[in-house]
Amino acid sequence: MSNQLSDRINSLPVSQTLAMAAKARELKEQGKDIISLSLGEPDFNTPDFIKDAAIDAINENYNSYSPVNGYADLRESICCKFKRDNNLNYTPNQIVVSTGAKQSIANLVMVLLNPGDEVLLPAPYWVSYSALVTLAEAKYIEIPSSIETNFKITPAQLEAAITPKTKLIFFNSPNNPSGTVYTESEFRALAKVLEKYPNIYILSDEIYEHINYGTPNFSFAAIENMYDRTITVNGVAKAFAMTGWRIGYIGAPEWIAKACNKMQGQITSGANCIAQRATIAALDAPVSKIQYMVDEFQTRRDLMIDLLSKIEGIKTNVPEGAFYIFPDVSFYFGKTIQGKTIENASDFAMLLLEKANIATVTGDAFGAPDCIRISYAASQENLIEAVKRIAKVLA
Numbered sequence: 001m002s003n004q005l006s007d008r009i010n011s012l013p014v015s016q017t018l019a020m021a022a023k024a025r026e027l028k029e030q031g032k033d034i035i036s037l038s039l040g041e042p043d044f045n046t047p048d049f050i051k052d053a054a055i056d057a058i059n060e061n062y063n064s065y066s067p068v069n070g071y072a073d074l075r076e077s078i079c080c081k082f083k084r085d086n087n088l089n090y091t092p093n094q095i096v097v098s099t100g101a102k103q104s105i106a107n108l109v110m111v112l113l114n115p116g117d118e119v120l121l122p123a124p125y126w127v128s129y130s131a132l133v134t135l136a137e138a139k140y141i142e143i144p145s146s147i148e149t150n151f152k153i154t155p156a157q158l159e160a161a162i163t164p165k166t167k168l169i170f171f172n173s174p175n176n177p178s179g180t181v182y183t184e185s186e187f188r189a190l191a192k193v194l195e196k197y198p199n200i201y202i203l204s205d206e207i208y209e210h211i212n213y214g215t216p217n218f219s220f221a222a223i224e225n226m227y228d229r230t231i232t233v234n235g236v237a238k239a240f241a242m243t244g245w246r247i248g249y250i251g252a253p254e255w256i257a258k259a260c261n262k263m264q265g266q267i268t269s270g271a272n273c274i275a276q277r278a279t280i281a282a283l284d285a286p287v288s289k290i291q292y293m294v295d296e297f298q299t300r301r302d303l304m305i306d307l308l309s310k311i312e313g314i315k316t317n318v319p320e321g322a323f324y325i326f327p328d329v330s331f332y333f334g335k336t337i338q339g340k341t342i343e344n345a346s347d348f349a350m351l352l353l354e355k356a357n358i359a360t361v362t363g364d365a366f367g368a369p370d371c372i373r374i375s376y377a378a379s380q381e382n383l384i385e386a387v388k389r390i391a392k393v394l395a
């Protein structure tokens with residue numbers, strides 16, 4: 001009966017990150033010794049001080065609908081966080097709390113885009129950007145980059161991609177999947193181009209901001225003349241090991257926040273009330289409280305770079321943030337390994353899954369067909385074993 005479904009859902013691609021995670025889970029249940037490096041999900045527990053705040057909220061009977069855009073005191077905490085970490089001045093009426101940063105982005109594209117509008121996606125980009133833009137009946141235009149430029153786009157590339165139909169551009173730093181972090185001066189150079197096109201809005205996805213190994217984060221909205229047209233997206237999933245709690249938020253011009261509020265008033269009525277109370281505890285805490293996770297991620301990154309660099313044909317950059325390695329594996333295209341001819345990154349990822357029991361995600365899903373994404377949000381023991389198996393299959 002799937003032909004009875006809407007064109008909208010029939011043309012929507014499955015989320016490759018979630019699909020690969022589901023596949024790994026399924027194979028594990030069948031008894032296979034799978035190491036899943038597919039999902040971008042911290043393998044830590046949510047810190048106790050956050051869990052305690054949630055337990056308190058239950059005992060204090062937080063069980064009713066919250067305001068659609070989030071509790072007023074949570075929106076205050078978010079404003080303080082934006083000031084403290086990003087030097088951004090927002091007031092609570094510019095904040096909308098949603099069911100994960102994914103919903104924040106979904107709201108935004110739904111309220112801002114008309115059919116036929118064009119959205120620029122510097123590649124590589126997170127899998128759901130392109131799908132959500134398509135859902136909003138707009139068209140996404142990729143701006144390619146490669147490992148040679150550390151997966152960054154240039155102002156000239158940006159300028160060349162702009163057309164009269166361009167309405168929105170996505171920035172994501174630190175980037176999923178490449179781990180690339182744009183510096184302040186690089187962002188300012190890109191903003192110089194956008195200055196000339198006042199009808200283009202900017203979505204700055206900063207969900208990985210705390211998982212950063214050195215290059216200071218810079219928020220696009222902190223550029224004076226970009227503030228009024230930038231929507232800053234963030235959330236607690238990655239920094240606080242709270243992926244399942246599903247809390248994301250935006251800071252935006254008030255008219256955009258109001259529209260997102262209206263949109264989610266018809267879709268979810270607002271985010272989960274207990275998770276919102278827990279988020280206040282997370283955001284009010286000093287960032288130093290989560291440093292132990294960042295330190296561990298950095299150790300794993302160094303470990304992975306070291307181990308992968310010993311395998312012929314796996315070309316890596318050094319990711320400066322997030323918890324992914326995004327190697328270029330095009331060296332293997334056209335080669336036959338264990339009876340399987342590798343035509344592209346999807347074949348390569350399947351080879352790793354079938355012959356090494358290692359789940360990764362193909363770069364195609366991120367607009368980078370020469371690469372695969374390896375999440376190192378896994379124990380060092382598993383990472384060492386995973387690379388050992390990959391090396392054996394490729395040897």
Ligand code: GLU
Nearest residue numbers: 015017018038039040176
């Ligand atoms: N953002 C994470 C990832 O890229 C979680 C899965 C998803 O929502 O895509 O793996």
